[in-house]
Amino acid sequence: MTETKTRSPEHRAAAGAIGGLRQDLIDDAFAYRPLPPMRTDGPLTRRLPGRLREHAGWTPHAVVLGAALITFMAGFADTGNAGVLLSGLLPAVCVAMTLIRPVGAFWMSMTLTPVFAVFGGVDGPWAPSAFFANLVVLIVVAARTRPRTAAWMWGLTLLFGTILENVAGWHTSSNTTAMAVTSAFALLIVSLVQIRREAEREVTVQRTVTAVERDRRTLLEERTTIARELHDVVAHHMSVVAIQAEAAPYRVENPPPELEQAFVTIRENAVAALTELRRVLGVVRAEGYEAPDAPQPTLAELDGLLTNVGEAGLPTEKTVTGAVRELPQGVELSAYRIIQEALSNTLRHAPGATAKVEIGYVLGGLGLRVVNGPPTGPVKPSPGAGHGITGMRERVTMLNGEMTAETTTDGGYEVTAFIPVQQVTSDVPVEQS
Secondary structure, three states, X not given: OOOOOOOOHHHHHHHHXXXXXXXXXXXXXXXXXXOOOOOOOOOOHHHOOHHHHHHHOOHHHHHHHHHHHHHHHHHHHHHOOOOHHHHHHHHHHHHHHOOOOHHHHXXXXXXXHHHHHHXXXXXXXXXXXXXXXXXXXXXXXXXXXXXXXXXXHHHHHHHHHHHHHHHHOOXXXXXXXXXXXXXXXXXXXXXXXXXXXXXXXXXHHHHHHHHHHHHHHHHHHHHXXXXXXXXXXXXXXXXXXXXXXXXXXXXXXXXXXXXXXXXXXHHHHHHHHHHHHHHHXXXXXXOOOOOOOOOOOOHHHHHHHHHHHHHOOOOEEEEEEEXXXXXXXXXXXXXXXXXXXXXXXXXXXXXXXXXEEEEEEEOOEEEEEEEEOOOOOXXXXXXXXXXXXXXXXXXXXXXXXXXXXXXXXXXXXXXXXXXXXXXXXXXXXXOOO
């Protein structure tokens, strides 16, 4: 049996480097990769007029083609009409080729370099037009690929120039050193820009993910708070059911055994439901949570809330319309919390403003409206965590209602909600204040 030897870290690093070289510069070297238009939502392009902004996306293409024209003119000035094809046109084609086949343009530039040198009659591997063309190609390809690819290209360029010098004997007037230094400086700048852009993209992605996770956590926290509050309401009803089921047989003289057994079953189910509710509350209870020692508030305690916010610096006017009637405890609690949160947001975000609370009892349910004016006075608004609106929407959605929250024309804020409630017959006289 052949034993498989574990490769050393050096061997794995070398294999990875060779694989990276093959992937970056050999595999699909001449693949068609057109340069896409530049984004026009940057700080400078946003200020351009509409028509000019539409064409600003082609700025990189214009720059590359301008560099190709400069390369052609440099070759023409160096050799004249006779050698313009080899010393001017072909290097310009290499530069323009970076727009569609960047890696292929690099290989084409490297292949034609000795031809340019021989035909141009220079004592060195890089003719002026070839020097400029190869430098532009390196910069464009590095900008369109990765820093690792730029490093490979720079190394191959230095190796290729050194081999040409040794073969042709250009030791006295070599310009490979100038090419190496100039291209290294240019590639370093391009790579730094690429790394910075990549870092900015990663930061943007992380911020987006963080914002999504924060919103999700906020939503779960609000739902947990609502569940804890509604636990008391549901537990109260289940306790009433259990007590009434236990007392009901004693209110009937000689009840049949079937009726007694039915009430016993009802009581047992109510007690079991209470037990499960306590377990659920233990699951959703936050660390350090203490159960309230008072009943959950309803709209009957709203005047006390308005008095408290008034003492805190928010004068509030309350208006009640319609036939005031008893509502389910869950609706009363949610309505109270919505008004409480809306007024708390006003205290934080609109110091010095006044507020109005409108409660409308209609046939189909309960309407709420809390509106405040713009902030006044020297106190600056306090930044919020954004939990308030989320909690209000969750309460309204839980009750199959509708809610809107938006700024008003005068700079204030308005929260409106409608909670559907089945009509009951026990109404009391209208109260307005």
